[in-house]
Amino acid sequence: MTQATAIIVGASSLLSREIAKQLADDGVELALLAQDPQSLIEFSQSLPTKAEVFPLQIDDPQAVISTLNAVWHSLGGAHLVLVNTGLNSYDPELPWQPEQDIITVNVQGFSAICNTAFRLFRDQGYGQLAAINSIAGLRGGPNVAYHASKAFAENYFEGLSMHAQRLKLPITITDIQLGLLDKAALQQSRIWLSPPAEVARQVIKAMQAGKRKVYVTKRWRLVAWLTKLLPEFVYNTRHWKTKAQKRAEKAAKKD
Ligand SMILES: NC(=O)c1ccc[n+]([C@@H]2O[C@H](COP(=O)([O-])OP(=O)(O)OC[C@H]3O[C@@H](n4cnc5c(N)ncnc54)[C@H](OP(=O)(O)O)[C@@H]3O)[C@@H](O)[C@H]2O)c1
Numbered sequence: 001m002t003q004a005t006a007i008i009v010g011a012s013s014l015l016s017r018e019i020a021k022q023l024a025d026d027g028v029e030l031a032l033l034a035q036d037p038q039s040l041i042e043f044s045q046s047l048p049t050k051a052e053v054f055p056l057q058i059d060d061p062q063a064v065i066s067t068l069n070a071v072w073h074s075l076g077g078a079h080l081v082l083v084n085t086g087l088n089s090y091d092p093e094l095p096w097q098p099e100q101d102i103i104t105v106n107v108q109g110f111s112a113i114c115n116t117a118f119r120l121f122r123d124q125g126y127g128q129l130a131a132i133n134s135i136a137g138l139r140g141g142p143n144v145a146y147h148a149s150k151a152f153a154e155n156y157f158e159g160l161s162m163h164a165q166r167l168k169l170p171i172t173i174t175d176i177q178l179g180l181l182d183k184a185a186l187q188q189s190r191i192w193l194s195p196p197a198e199v200a201r202q203v204i205k206a207m208q209a210g211k212r213k214v215y216v217t218k219r220w221r222l223v224a225w226l227t228k229l230l231p232e233f234v235y236n237t238r239h240w241k242t243k244a245q246k247r248a249e250k251a252a253k254k255d
Helices: 014-025 038-046 061-075 096-124 144-166 181-186 196-208 220-229 243-254
Strands: 005-009 029-034 051-055 080-083 127-134 171-178 213-216
Touching (some): 005 061, 014 029, 014 196, 038 051, 061 096, 096 144, 127 144, 196 213, 213 220
Parallel strands (some): 171 213
């Protein structure tokens, strides 16, 4: 294959679109997989290279596998498969349904996509599988299933990378650990926010460099390092008390 080709799975998000735009600007032809393909038609037509849109039914592993195989064969193979699907939600009552949905998309769907992509690369003899994961996978957290699903994704990628080495095949597995941007936004901490174009630039740079694992943006590497290091009683901020709480406790003890 001489023409660079990439398949983006979960192409509807803002970050995916930015990555697609920058790859297309570099001359990469694209296949964009999204839950609602219609919503991407206008965008795909605005890109400077050929970009086709396909439906993605991530809650049905057999459908995911068939779609990915069909897209692959229609392209005649691909250099890159980038997985950017993900579901997250928080409800302190921990109802089961959202947990199940997260596991379906982030664990079952994720592994169906990555397993299929890996086997296609194996048969092709080369390629790169990359995924946008999250540093949320480093520890447990209040979005219980989400944090656990991201740990699964990280572990799954390590396994695939080891398997590629065992097969002695030039298949690059790139784990892109994205910072908790939503959390930063919620805390209105602009220091931690990076424009999507910059995030996409760093993602593409890491993929081009064939990195095994990368933190995006770079500053999250420090947070990841600290997150792994902290003992649970420090990491778990629920143990922390505000000055007002401490004063109230002191006053209650005196009474
Ligand atoms: N945003 C953040 O702050 C942040 C931080 C750290 C890590 N991440 C990770 O980065 C990745 C992408 O995040 P994002 O912010 O770009 O997320 P997003 O905007 O929510 O996009 C996630 C993608 O997954 C797709 N998806 C979700 N459920 C689906 C389903 N049932 N069937 C098919 N597609 C489905 C979405 O499609 P639809 O649009 O059609 O639903 C969308 O394309 C995720 O793995 C996320 O965990 C994000």
